[in-house]
Amino acid sequence: MSFFRNVRELIRYRELVFMWSARSVKVRYKQTLLGILWAIFRPFATMVVFTVIFSKFFQVPSEGIPYPIFSYSALVPWMFFATSITTGVPSLVYNIGIVTKIYFPREVIPLSSIGAAFVDFVIAFIILIGMMIFYHVAITLWIFLLPVLIVIQVMLAMGISLFASAANVFYRDVRFIFEVGVQLWMYLSPVIYSVETVPQKFIWLYMANPMAPIIDSYRRILIAGQPPQWKFLIMAASISLVIFLGGYSYFKKMEEKFADII
Amino acid sequence: MPAIVFNNISKKYEIGLRLGSIRDNIPMMLRKLIGRNPKREYIWALKDASFDVDRGGALGIIGPNGAGKTTILKLLSRITKPTSGTIKTEGRVSALIELGAGFHPDLTGRENIYLNGAILGLKKREIDERFDKIVAFSELEKFIDTPVKYYSSGMHVRLGFSVAAHINPDILLIDEVLAVGDMSFKRKSLKKMTELRNNDTTVVFVSHDLRSIEIMCKEALFIANGRIISKGDVRDVVTAYQMYDMERINVMREKSDTSDIPDEVFITDIHFLDINGNERDTLYSGEKTTVRIDYYAPKRIEKPIFAMKVERADGLICFLVRTRHSGIAMEDLEGEGHIDAEFENFNLNAGSYNMHVFVNDSKDILLYGSRNKSFRVINKDVDFGINSGIYFPGIKWRQFRK
The missing domain is CATH 3.40.50.300 (P-loop containing nucleotide triphosphate hydrolases)
Known part of the structure; x- marks a missing residue:
């Protein structure tokens, strides 16, 4: 099966993925005053703005959880997802010079964007832990589901990035579509509001967006100390897997044309 | 494999x-x-x-x-x-x-x-x-x-x-x-x-x-x-490749499109002439020989340096001579012409050789052109073969008695 052959070759190049991710992080924060602190500052500042707007002015209900940690616990995984996509989609085109001159499995490039976004995620997560302590959040065993959520989310981000970065080589519009799309997507996911506010009759439709159960689950296992809504999470995992497989096979199909077109 | x-x-x-x-x-x-x-x-x-x-x-x-x-x-x-x-x-x-x-x-x-x-x-x-x-x-x-x-x-x-x-x-x-x-x-x-x-x-x-x-x-x-x-x-x-390149440049010259003509000297041929000026492919050890190098320079080339390297069939370098080292200032080249290198005695032993002629710029850095020619040398009296070395000293032996 060519899928397994591709994965095996990718594993052979795993160090390149790590190194390339590190390179993206380094380059991103080089010549900035705050450096890696931006990884904390971005979600934190967004959280503050959201808290002022949605909690103070609009008084969005947050299931009795203090709004700052309610929104920050969703913003951290959401920004991980959004950064993965917005940096992953244009990544192939940005690396024209390398794609046309050196061979290596091309998926390394978009996957490294996710790797770099993961570094930001981990750093922003440290602040989340600090906030959990500050707000005396009771930590339960459900927190051990965290890696599962990360895996599902990364799979989804990989599928989308692989598909869209390849498509972006042929149509440069794709990048802009995703930049706008990701912003709208946030409002379709329970980042600033709670799943509880979604009317029951639309709940299946709403949860068909894999990011909805994923974000909801983060909040449940980390802050609310509850299990995820299994049926929705399993649905999200299945959809993510399909998107990943589809995106990867599309990527490999288009890969051989990259160097000729870019 | x-x-x-x-x-x-x-x-x-x-x-x-x-x-x-x-x-x-x-x-x-x-x-x-x-x-x-x-x-x-x-x-x-x-x-x-x-x-x-x-x-x-x-x-x-x-x-x-x-x-x-x-x-x-x-x-x-x-x-x-x-x-x-x-x-x-x-x-x-x-x-x-x-x-x-x-x-x-x-x-x-x-x-x-x-x-x-x-x-x-x-x-x-x-x-x-x-x-x-x-x-x-x-x-x-x-x-x-x-x-x-x-x-x-x-x-x-x-x-x-x-x-x-x-x-x-x-x-x-x-x-x-x-x-x-x-x-x-x-x-x-x-x-x-x-x-x-x-x-x-x-x-x-x-x-x-x-x-x-x-x-x-x-x-x-x-x-x-x-x-x-x-x-x-x-x-x-x-x-x-050189032949192809020369033709291409000639076509450009005919179209009088001189902008693209590169700085090149084509060695169009190499001849070996004996003492009477007759062309030969086989040379005799120790005889007077002239190597004639035909060139063609589509563009003016300032004071080039010609060099000639001879290798035996097994790759051993026999000699490498340059006009610069010989203290000869070459004139500028343009158009067709030839250069003669006169050997008073062609002191190579019998064997198969390759001659590599090349033209460098006046600073000996850039190569303008080169050409190879294979040739054979025989010894009039005996064929000594490869084990006898490359140098033909042209000695006159004398015997004396007390």
Whole structure:
């Protein structure tokens, strides 16, 4: 099966993925005053703005959880997802010079964007832990589901990035579509509001967006100390897997044309 | 066992295939919808090209710009796929196709070495082992922690070549890039490539510098317009290329399009003349001989230096003489003419030899042109053969009695 052959070759190049991710992080924060602190500052500042707007002015209900940690616990995984996509989609085109001159499995490039976004995620997560302590959040065993959520989310981000970065080589519009799309997507996911506010009759439709159960689950296992809504999470995992497989096979199909077109 | 098998390869590119944005393609899509397929235009960058290179062999590729030389390297390194045909390569392929490919301008030389090594398939530990050698070879010790965006193009080449050459590739592909480096680094790289080749690395080398090709490679390939015109022994191929190049320039001159005429001197022929001025292919040891070098310079060349190197069939260098060392100032060359080199006694022993004549610029740096000619020398009295050395002293023996 060519899928397994591709994965095996990718594993052979795993160090390149790590190194390339590190390179993206380094380059991103080089010549900035705050450096890696931006990884904390971005979600934190967004959280503050959201808290002022949605909690103070609009008084969005947050299931009795203090709004700052309610929104920050969703913003951290959401920004991980959004950064993965917005940096992953244009990544192939940005690396024209390398794609046309050196061979290596091309998926390394978009996957490294996710790797770099993961570094930001981990750093922003440290602040989340600090906030959990500050707000005396009771930590339960459900927190051990965290890696599962990360895996599902990364799979989804990989599928989308692989598909869209390849498509972006042929149509440069794709990048802009995703930049706008990701912003709208946030409002379709329970980042600033709670799943509880979604009317029951639309709940299946709403949860068909894999990011909805994923974000909801983060909040449940980390802050609310509850299990995820299994049926929705399993649905999200299945959809993510399909998107990943589809995106990867599309990527490999288009890969051989990259160097000729870019 | 060949390390590279390039079997009947064709590569087609679509002209004007620039899928910029969806909007640009709407007209095409509409035309497709109403069933009128737009006419597509293709160019064949390579057509039915076949060759193979043995393990530890070195193949030189020459040809005019746009002939398909780089396409061959890109196909060998898997950057692009052939339209038809099959390619087999054995082991790890390391390619230096363009300057600074794989270097990130914002990262330092050190960081880039690691990144580049990983791209070429090395593990971190393996790069650690080679790191010092790479830096030492590139002579960039002082700048290794400087971002490469501050590097000159020469420094880029040095770093790029160092990485590519030190990852112990099974196959090394080198494009034109070395032309950017300075002379001493170029010489050093050629030496390194020879060393790798002697250690069983297979080398494919694209260059405009025919002399480098002749030094590096026993076999060569001459391609033009995507087709292999000539392949085999490097000397024959170089000669074929020079003939082709001369014709091309003549065509340009006829069109009186002088802008593109390169600074070149074509050695159109080499003759051996005996004491009576008759041309011969076989020379006699110790006889007076004149080597006549016919040249053709399409453009004025200032004070060139002619050089003549003779090697015995087994590669032993018999002599190398230059007009500069002989204290002769050559006049400027333009148009056709010939140079005579007169040997009072042609003191080579019997055997088969090759003469390599080349023309350099007045500083002895650039090569304007070169040509090879094989010849035989016989000894009138006895055929001594190869074991008798190369020098024919022309001694008169005398015997005395007390």
